[in-house]
Amino acid sequence: MPEVTASACPIDMESLVSLCKRRGFIFPSSEIYGGLNGFFDYGPLGVELKNNIKNAWWRDMVHRRDDIVGLDASVIMHPKVWEASGHLEGFSDPMVDCRESKMRYRADQLFFAPVIVAGETIGYVSVLEDGGMEERAAERAHDLKRKLGKQGEMEPLHLREYTEARPEEYALIPSPATGNPGSLTPPRDFNLMFQTYVGAVREEEAVAYLRPETAQGIFVDFKSVMDTSRVKLPFGIAQIGKAFRNEITPRNFIFRSREFEQMEMEYFIPPEEDWQVRHREWIDWCRNWLVGIGIRPELLSEYNHPTEKLAFYSRGTTDIMFAYPFGVQELWGIAARGDYDLRQHQEHAGKSMEYFDESRKSRYLPHVIEPALGVERTLLAVICSAYMQDEVDGESRNLLRFHPRVAPYKVAVFPLVKNKPALMERADAIQERLRRRWHVFFDVSGAIGRRYRRQDEIGTPFGVTVDFDTVEKDGCVTVRDRDTTRQERVSEDKLEGYLAERIGD
């Protein structure tokens, strides 16, 4: 299989951002006040596209399966949820900057050790974490000893994380970039959770957090759902909702923003079931779903997290990647999380999270497979997949070939000309009727060709034109196809059925 690269993406970043703004898909947040880094607004077309993506996911994930139920938990939850989940502790990365070289490192990936020769500390060495760091640290220690002309036996190096350095040691540890001590800052915490206060009084006890992921709502409500929904293992709980992360550097348009929306599902399975089989099933399901809403399969790839780099609670994670204009990046993460989350909440809350298995007459904590997908990342992938330029009769044409399921407008209705009342009335009656079922765009101004092109650019799959024959002769309208520009005469009473067949849902 050929490697998927960003250059495969049919649109560059600048054109993409410009198109989104120009056509009313996405605006910078609070633009009249200068904008706000990491936040975005969705315009008339953007909100339709976004809702269509969410609805498609919900229908396929919840309505069209008998083993998954839905949930909508609150954004702000008890602060202890985030203690139990590990986000309060682990969602922050201590960072260290080198003031001289302007390099930045994660403090837990920077290791240091004092060099002790003949009982005297002659200096420090530092290395970045990797397989050969022990050897490199030893080399540097010997270099240091030689440089200072010290004699005597060197004690074995004891490497420690920079996070464990004592304050008086910060100035003594050399920067890995320059080799000189004195330029490293103390480790600084970046907590990615937004803080707020519950109630009008701003005091410590009132501190709460905006959720950084929707998944914890599912784990916390696991028992309630189980007790009320007559679900039996294996089963899943799905949720769509906003999440917030105070990212250090939001980048790449809506790809990494501070306020975003997740579509997450936790699929609970018996602990002894072969999780790898389930995991694979879900990866395939997710990939098929993406292709089904119009994402181009040749822009998708998979990335398996190497076992040694997995988060401690994860047994295996596969990302479905997409070739965005700015690189091949994670779109959908499918993680096997074991029973970590339920176990944590069981311990912290002191409430049993166990499932009683009727068939085995035993109690246990289920394990979980978690497919987690960002709505905005999906939306971006949908636009990138749909974008194309082609040529019609020598004229270049921009179009978005949205799958009808996600297209903001499903059909546009036009009177061929607007200065003939008979055509106007008939077209108006048709749009009224179609509007009961679909989102319809009604456009009377300009030449008919221009109106077709306008719809091409916003991805409306079908155009319906009322002409003189419609009114005077055969009662048929012209249905024009966005992708092929081909036209077909369809009798007015068959129109709705004709469109329904092609739009689906």
Added chain:
RNA sequence: GCGGGUAUAGUUCAGUGGUAGAACACCAGCCUUCCAAGCUGGCUACGUGAGUUCGAUUCUCACUACCCGCACCA
């Protein structure tokens, strides 16, 4: 967070120390019998805040946002 670049109309771009122009787009009217036609008219901009100056969109500084690279992304 660091370095570099950018900021003028909805978009893409001109331009000036003395109140800004084009193209396309958009709106209205006329015309128009199926792929961005034509004519007429119209709307809309110097990112924000200071400073220098008689006067700043233009020069200076700060801020904000965006783009590229680095770093980061439990």
